[in-house]
Amino acid sequence: MAHNGSGKSTLMRLLSGDITPTSGSILVDGLPLHQLSTKEAAKHIAYLPQRLPEAADFLVQELVALGRFPYQKWLQKPTEFDVQIVEQAMESTSVTQFAKQPVNSLSGGEKQRVWLAMCLAQQTPYLLLDEPLAALDIVYQVEVMQLIRKLVNEQGLTVIIIIHDINLASQFCDELLR
DSSP states (O other): OTTTTSSHHHHHHHHHTTOOOHHHHHEETTGGGGOOOOOTTTTEEEESSSSOOOOOOOOOHHHHHHHHHHHOOOOOOOOOHHHHHHHHHHHHHHHHTTTSSSSGGGGGHHOOOOOOHHHTTTTTSEEEEESSTTTOOOOHHHHHHHHHHHHHHHHEEEEEEEEOHHHHHHHHHHHOOO
């Protein structure tokens, strides 16, 4: 929780490996992040940026399935396990009904949940979320925060999240930083 322009998103981009620090290094499980391949880093960190990338002509199910990319070999078809993980991620973010629709046909909040599903499909120990509630109505804000809390409690997931609602933050987060 901090003022606009205070560097929250920049910190997230550093932690995700999206940008490289000018000095020092970011360690992930004892390994320098900048030395990991993109694929290897994606096995450790899932990152949902503040500004969602364009989804081109991807269907929802295809975009969520990209979360399994770090675990697949070149030109390998998704395994049954991959398909199951994708289905679980879509179900947990309430986007299953959109599976065969183009991502770009969805509302802002629906897109936000699809991208979150892709991050969940990565099955990483670290989840970085930069304002994931911004385009969501209050019902989905609470639903997403409950889901994140459940993942932390049940899977030991480490989540760093930027949100501006002090009430939601105090209700669902273990620690608040200002």
